[in-house]
Amino acid sequence: MRCLECINHAVFDTPAYCKEHFLAYFENKVRETIATYNLIKKGQRIAVAVSGGKDSLTILTLLHKWYENVTAIAIDEGIAGYREHTLKDAQRICQENKIPLCITSYKEFMGFTLDEILKKKKLHPCTVCGAFRRHLLATASKEFDVLATGHNADDEAQAVLMNIIKGNTELFTRLGPVSGNGPTQFTQRVKPLYFCTEKEVMAYAYLNGLVDSFTECPNVHESYRQIIRDELNTYTKTRPQAKQQLLQRFLKAKQSLPHKKISLQQCTTCGEPSSRAQCKVCEYVSLLSTIKKDKI
Ligand code: SF4
Numbered sequence: 059m060r061c062l063e064c065i066n067h068a069v070f071d072t073p074a075y076c077k078e079h080f081l082a083y084f085e086n087k088v089r090e091t092i093a094t095y096n097l098i099k100k101g102q103r104i105a106v107a108v109s110g111g112k113d114s115l116t117i118l119t120l121l122h123k124w125y126e127n128v129t130a131i132a133i134d135e136g137i138a139g140y141r142e143h144t145l146k147d148a149q150r151i152c153q154e155n156k157i158p159l160c161i162t163s164y165k166e167f168m169g170f171t172l173d174e175i176l177k178k179k180k181l182h183p184c185t186v187c188g189a190f191r192r193h194l195l196a197t198a199s200k201e202f203d204v205l206a207t208g209h210n211a212d213d214e215a216q217a218v219l220m221n222i223i224k225g226n227t228e229l230f231t232r233l234g235p236v237s238g239n240g241p242t243q244f245t246q247r248v249k250p251l252y253f254c255t256e257k258e259v260m261a262y263a264y265l266n267g268l269v270d271s272f273t274e275c276p277n278v279h280e281s282y283r284q285i286i287r288d289e290l291n292t293y294t295k296t297r298p299q300a301k302q303q304l305l306q307r308f309l310k311a312k313q314s315l316p317h318k319k320i321s322l323q324q325c326t327t328c329g330e331p332s333s334r335a336q337c338k339v340c341e342y343v344s345l346l347s348t349i350k351k352d353k354i
Pocket residue numbers: 135183184185187188275276277278281
């Protein structure tokens with residue numbers, strides 16, 4: 059297969075581009091998203107949430123290439139056989155590019171790794187993991203103007219479907235290239251890879267040597283997202299544009315939806331903004347305080 063732009067062989071098929079034209083196409087797409095949705099303004103202090111996977115390392119290297127003042131923030135959940143490998147990739151990329159990296163962990167925050175928690179308490183891994191990750195990211199990014207994440211078009215199409223199925227209309231209106239419904243006490247989250255498919259991000263990451271293997275969290279098969287992901291991938295086999303069309307239609311529909319602002323109060327335990335009297339994180343922390351450390 060030939061590249062659409064030159065006589066070289068294509069390294070990517072949808073659209074067919076050689077390495078040079080694919081990289082240019084990809085970077086233009088990300089720049090356009092940033093410009094169209096005004097995701098990052100000149101001079102802002104940028105934090106990038108980094109897991110060490112293809113998506114987060116792609117957005118980290120691009121933002122570092124285009125902006126001053128970029129810092130990587132990584133959360134170590136303590137998932138053996140998985141997180142230590144992706145964190146190594148994050149450390150390598152940060153060292154090579156001289157990007158400051160701040161790592162914070164569940165163990166540091168509450169004394170237990172995710173693996174230890176799951177051994178002792180019957181909790182759904184992704185529910186507890188997500189609550190702590192959101193909290194640690196919000197805390198670590200407080201000093202920054204913007205927090206960029208590596209969510210791609212596949213992740214976002216899955217999120218739209220998940221919220222439709224669950225009837226979660228409040229969360230539904232908070233999805234998009236800019237998270238939320240306007241200014242909050244938290245650092246603004248932005249998703250510059252919003253219109254890039256997982257396949258495109260994977261190709262970009264491999265072509266740039268950002269990752270050399272693909273590791274998945276061992277708990278991923280327990281997540282509701284995984285079911286939606288599999289279904290959507292099956293559907294897309296015969297309708298290749300389905301994910302992009304879903305996102306475009308969602309963004310259009312979102313404009314006419316009432317934007318109900320969630321009013322936050324202070325958590326009675328930690329004082330952080332919360333939609334309920336005691337935040338989810340403090341609820342988990344008090345539940346986990348019943349675990350004796352010496353029995354782990
Ligand atoms: Fe955490 Fe679930 Fe993601 Fe694994 S798959 S990192 S447990 S949210």
